[in-house]
Amino acid sequence: MSRAERSRRADLPDGSLDAEDLPDGLVVADADGLVVCFNTAAARISGIPPAAALGRPLAEALPLEDLEGRRWWQLTDPYGGLATRTRQPERNLLLPGGREVLVSARFLRADDRTGPVLRVVVALRGTEARRRTERSHAELIATVAHELRSPLTSVKGFTATLLQKWERFTDDQKRLMLETVDADANRVTRLIAELLDISRIDAGRLEIRRQQIDLPAAVRHHVDGKTAAGVAPGRFVIRVQEPLPPLWADADKIDQVLGNLLENAVRHGEGTVTIEVQPEKAAHAPGLLREWTVVTVSDQGPGIPEESIPRVFTRFWRGSKRGGTGLGLYIVKGIVEAHGGTIAVDRGPEGGARFRFSLPAGIPEFMI
Numbered sequence: 001m002s003r004a005e006r007s008r009r010a011d012l013p014d015g016s017l018d019a020e021d022l023p024d025g026l027v028v029a030d031a032d033g034l035v036v037c038f039n040t041a042a043a044r045i046s047g048i049p050p051a052a053a054l055g056r057p058l059a060e061a062l063p064l065e066d067l068e069g070r071r072w073w074q075l076t077d078p079y080g081g082l083a084t085r086t087r088q089p090e091r092n093l094l095l096p097g098g099r100e101v102l103v104s105a106r107f108l109r110a111d112d113r114t115g116p117v118l119r120v121v122v123a124l125r126g127t128e129a130r131r132r133t134e135r136s137h138a139e140l141i142a143t144v145a146h147e148l149r150s151p152l153t154s155v156k157g158f159t160a161t162l163l164q165k166w167e168r169f170t171d172d173q174k175r176l177m178l179e180t181v182d183a184d185a186n187r188v189t190r191l192i193a194e195l196l197d198i199s200r201i202d203a204g205r206l207e208i209r210r211q212q213i214d215l216p217a218a219v220r221h222h223v224d225g226k227t228a229a230g231v232a233p234g235r236f237v238i239r240v241q242e243p244l245p246p247l248w249a250d251a252d253k254i255d256q257v258l259g260n261l262l263e264n265a266v267r268h269g270e271g272t273v274t275i276e277v278q279p280e281k282a283a284h285a286p287g288l289l290r291e292w293t294v295v296t297v298s299d300q301g302p303g304i305p306e307e308s309i310p311r312v313f314t315r316f317w318r319g320s321k322r323g324g325t326g327l328g329l330y331i332v333k334g335i336v337e338a339h340g341g342t343i344a345v346d347r348g349p350e351g352g353a354r355f356r357f358s359l360p361a362g363i364p365e366f367m368i
């Protein structure tokens, strides 16, 4: 027994764990095939009261069928079947009335796993959680397909028209169509890059390459970029509270965060966009003070309605019709959290949206 195992067992005084403590349904049948244990979770998942199951033959107490309507206990036959079989992997089965359950079983045998069955232990799990994940995958696929289709429809439409009726258009008309095709192709490329980011975030595989970064310089760089692209320079105010602690972060990913928040403030907000960068000392863990760099981006637009605030950081949520796929803030949150930081939104002093993210500052643990 390993040390870890010994200490885990030592934490459990004898007899402290019983069937009622398990989150899953538990059904146990003895050597004669009679049900000797049927916990409350099993009753909740199967809809069968324990009193109706205890003492009865397993196949009658828990009449499971596979999706083709065959009686499952007859197929598995734990008491009469192959004497080497010791388990049944998880399967989706049906109870009378069509209730779906996920079932797995262990057959405990005498004589070093080849003798007669001493006990059959069945675990039952509800299918709601799995269904929910499946539904959310299906929804994601539908949304992605829809988002990809509209720019591709326009690309296909314009290229087909140009190819068929090239002679009939003036140079200006052709240029306009090609510019639309170019913009839509860029949209598809960007969407695919965002989807790849999302799949990395969801799988916990977002790689953070830390280097020391100058956050105020990065903010200024973004603001310069926006003004060069035609946004009035007076729209931005930058406030930096020095001295800032050294910050180790992934420069490209922090650029992505700033780019998204500034773009949102300009596109969805109005008026002056104020960006503040300041240091903060706050608890990291109980009794552990840590330095943070806090960035606030606020605007004077309509803000985000109170009831929508919990949904702002979910994927594909968008409140206004001003372009966008609704993935920006989901990715922003994923990047900030991958750095060990946090992000939140509320209403700023001037009524608009105020996004505030904090990144843990100081030398990262791996460098000490």
Ligand SMILES: Nc1ncnc2c1ncn2[C@@H]1O[C@H](COP(=O)(O)OP(=O)(O)OP(=O)(O)O)[C@@H](O)[C@H]1O
Binding pocket: 260, 264, 265, 266, 268, 269, 299, 301, 302, 303, 304, 312, 317, 318, 319, 320, 323, 324, 325, 326, 327, 328, 329, 330, 352, 353
């Ligand atoms: N500064 C803001 N003021 C008002 N509403 C905002 C602001 N920032 C974001 N929102 C709302 O939150 C929604 C989600 O933002 P998010 O950045 O995730 O998506 P998007 O900007 O619509 O699309 P994308 O960023 O993927 O191009 C926006 O559609 C908008 O309704």
Ligand SMILES: [Mg+2]
Binding pocket: 260, 263, 264, 324, 328, 329
């Ligand atoms: Mg956005």
